[in-house]
Amino acid sequence: MSSVSVKNIVKTYGGVKAVNDISFDVQKGELFGLIGPDGAGKTSIFRILTTLLLADSGTATVENFDVVNDYREIRNRVGYMPGRFSLYQDLTVKENLTFFATIFGTTIEENYDLIKDIYEQIKPFSDRRAGKLSGGMKQKLALCCALIHKPEVLFLDEPTTGVDVVSRKEFWEMLDKLKKQGITIVVSTPYMDEATLCDRIALIQNGIIMSIDTPDHIIRRFPKTLFAAKADNMYKLLENLRNNTEVESCYAFGEYLHLTLKTDDTDPSTVMQIVRDQNVSGLETKVVTPTIEDSFIRLMNENTHDEALKEKANGK
Numbered sequence: 001m002s003s004v005s006v007k008n009i010v011k012t013y014g015g016v017k018a019v020n021d022i023s024f025d026v027q028k029g030e031l032f033g034l035i036g037p038d039g040a041g042k043t044s045i046f047r048i049l050t051t052l053l054l055a056d057s058g059t060a061t062v063e064n065f066d067v068v069n070d071y072r073e074i075r076n077r078v079g080y081m082p083g084r085f086s087l088y089q090d091l092t093v094k095e096n097l098t099f100f101a102t103i104f105g106t107t108i109e110e111n112y113d114l115i116k117d118i119y120e121q122i123k124p125f126s127d128r129r130a131g132k133l134s135g136g137m138k139q140k141l142a143l144c145c146a147l148i149h150k151p152e153v154l155f156l157d158e159p160t161t162g163v164d165v166v167s168r169k170e171f172w173e174m175l176d177k178l179k180k181q182g183i184t185i186v187v188s189t190p191y192m193d194e195a196t197l198c199d200r201i202a203l204i205q206n207g208i209i210m211s212i213d214t215p216d217h218i219i220r221r222f223p224k225t226l227f228a229a230k231a232d233n234m235y236k237l238l239e240n241l242r243n244n245t246e247v248e249s250c251y252a253f254g255e256y257l258h259l260t261l262k263t264d265d266t267d268p269s270t271v272m273q274i275v276r277d278q279n280v281s282g283l284e285t286k287v288v289t290p291t292i293e294d295s296f297i298r299l300m301n302e303n304t305h306d307e308a309l310k311e312k313a314n315g316k
Contacts, residue, residue, distance in 0.1 A: 001027065001028050002025040002026065002027060002028070002061075003026050003027060003028040003029075003030070003062070003063060003152070003153055003184040004025065004026035004032075004049060004060075004061070004062050004153060004184065004186060005025050005026075005060065005061045006022060006023055006024050006025070006045070006049070006058070006059075006060045007023050007058055007059045007060065008021050008022070008023055008057065008058040008059070009021070009022045009023070009045070009048060009055045009057070009058035009059075009060060010022075010055060010056045010057045010058055011041075011044045011048065011053070011055050011056055011207075012056050017207050018041045018044045018207050019041045019044050019045055019048070019055070019207045020041070020206070020207035020208050021058070021208075022041070022045065022058075022204075022207070022208070022209050023058075023209075024202055024209065024212055026184060026186055027184075028182075028184055029179065029182050029183070029184055030179075030184055030185070030199050030200065031175060031176075031179045031185045031187070031197075031198050031199045032184075032185070032186050032187070032198060032199065032200055032201070032202070033186075033187050033188070033189060033194070033195055033197075033198035033200070033201040033202070034046075034186070034187070034188040034189075034201075034202050034204055035188075035189060035190075035192065035194075035195045035198075035201050035202065035203050035204065035292070035296070036188075036190065036203065036204035036205050036296075037190050037205070038190060039206075040204045040205050040206065040207070041204060041206070041207040041208075042157065042158070042188035042204060043082075043083060043157055043158075043188070044207075045188075046080070046082075046155050046157045046186075046188065048060060048067060049062055049067060049078075049155060049186070050074070050075075050078055050080045050155055051067050051068075051071035051074050051075060054068065055067075062074045062077065062078060062153055063077050063152055063153060065077070076104070076149070077151055077152045077153060078151050078152070078153045078154070078155060079146035079147055079149070079151035079153070079154045079155065080146060080154075080155045080157075081142050081143060081146045081154075081155070081156045081157065081159055082157050083157045083158040083159075083161060085130075085138050085142060086142070087130050087138075087141060087142060087145060088130060089129065089130050089131030090129060090130075090131065091129065091130060092126065092127050092128060092129055092130070093122055093125050093126050093127070093128055093130060093133070093141055094126040094127065096130055096141060096145060097119075097141075097144060097145060097148060100145040100148045100149075101148045101149070104148060104149035105149075106148065106149050106150075108148070111147070111148060111149070111150045114147055114150055114178075114181065115144050115147050115148065117174065117177060118140050118143055118144050118147075118174055119144055121137075121140055122137055122140050122141055122144065125137060135162055135163045135164065135167065136163055136164060136166070136167030136170070139159060139160070139163055139167060139171060140171075140174075142159075143156075143159070143171075143174065147178070151183065152183065152184065153183070153184045153185075153186065154178065154183050154184070154185045154186070155186050155187075156175075156185065156186070156187040156188070157188050158188050158189055158190065159171060159187065159189075160172075160189060160191065160194065161189075161190065168191075168194075172194065172197050175187070175197075176197075192291065192292045192293040192296060193292075195215050195292040196215045196292060198215065199214065200212065200213060200214050200215075201213070201214075201215055201218070201292075203218070203292075203295070203296050203299060205296075205299075205300050205303065206303075208303065210296075210299040210300065210303055211295070211299055215292055218292065218295050219289075219290050219291065219292060219294075219295055221295070222290040222294060222295055222298065223298075224248070224260040224261070224264060225260070225261075225264065225265065225266040225287060226258060226259075226260060226287070226288050226289070226290045226294060227258070227259050227260070227261075227268065227271045227285055227286070227287055227288065228253070228256040228257065228258055228259075228285065228286050228287075228288045229241070229256060229257050229259060229271065229275050229283070229284065229285045230255060230256045230257065230282070230283075230284050231275070231278075231280040231281065231282050231283050231284070232280065232281045232282035233280050233281070234252070234257065236278070236280055237257060237275070237278055237280050238250060238251075238252065238257055240278040240280070241257065241259055241274070241275070241278065244274060244277075244278075245262075246261055246262060246263070246274055247259055247260075247261060247262070247274065248260045248261055248262045249297075249298070249301060251297060253293070253294070256288075258288070258294060259271070260298075261274075266287070268285050268286060268287055271285045272285045
């Protein structure tokens with residue numbers, strides 16, 4: 001059964017479609033991720049689903065309540081953690097929690113079982129002003145406030161952006177515990193490594209969803225053998241490979257270049273020969289397993305190519 005349902009949502013700002021005919025469903029108790037860079041349309045979708053923004057067209061429901069007609073019901077049933085820290089910075093940790101509990105007609109004690117693992121980490125800072133907390137502690141406080149009324153659905157908009165690696169890991173461990181308590185979680189992130197921590201993901205770019213599936217299935221659908229190559233002069237190697245007629249795609253990926261060939265050749269020696277022809281020293285090639293980021297880049301390039309063909313067909 002769907003906890004969140006989005007059908008053909010469109011949102012335009014100044015003639016630019018930030019959300020372009022998007023549809024997806026999130027099942028009850030699922031941890032669903034919207035994965036994409038800044039400007040992909042993630043925040044607009046979140047604001048529509050939390051009844052803070054009206055779509056130009058399309059429909060959406062949260063727990064079977066319409067986001068337009070039933071906004072009061074939805075606001076009592078969801079928790080929302082926006083991308084920017086939005087709590088009262090001049091209030092202490094305890095004052096923020098008490099304020100949000102009062103707004104929803106509850107108390108910290110009433111829903112303590114739900115927030116105790118997070119609350120115990122910030123409790124030593126109860127009398128510290130929220131604005132004086134570290135990034136990781138602000139994150140935990142914001143999550144506590146979003147959970148204080150025991151929501152059925154939790155919306156988290158880029159919750160780990162700007163947070164250190166350790167705090168990011170702790171945060172996702174907390175989300176896993178919340179999911180086990182039956183809360184539906186919809187999270188957005190630009191970090192591709194976090195995509196693998198979700199049950200299902202939607203890869204989104206320029207307001208368009210390119211793929212929706214489990215992270216494992218998206219990776220398995222990568223259609224070509226992926227090679228990695230490096231040399232002493234990486235820039236020259238990248239430039240040469242991109243100009244090579246046998247190379248389909250080539251891009252920087254950490255200390256290596258990732259590339260695919262136009263033919264479906266799986267032999268590393270073929271790539272080694274192509275690379276040798278570039279006359280660069282310190283060559284190394286190998287076959288690698290694609291990641292979510294590789295899948296995202298490929299889908300993005302395919303969409304860009306399709307859009308270019310459409311514009312050409314329309315005479316633009």
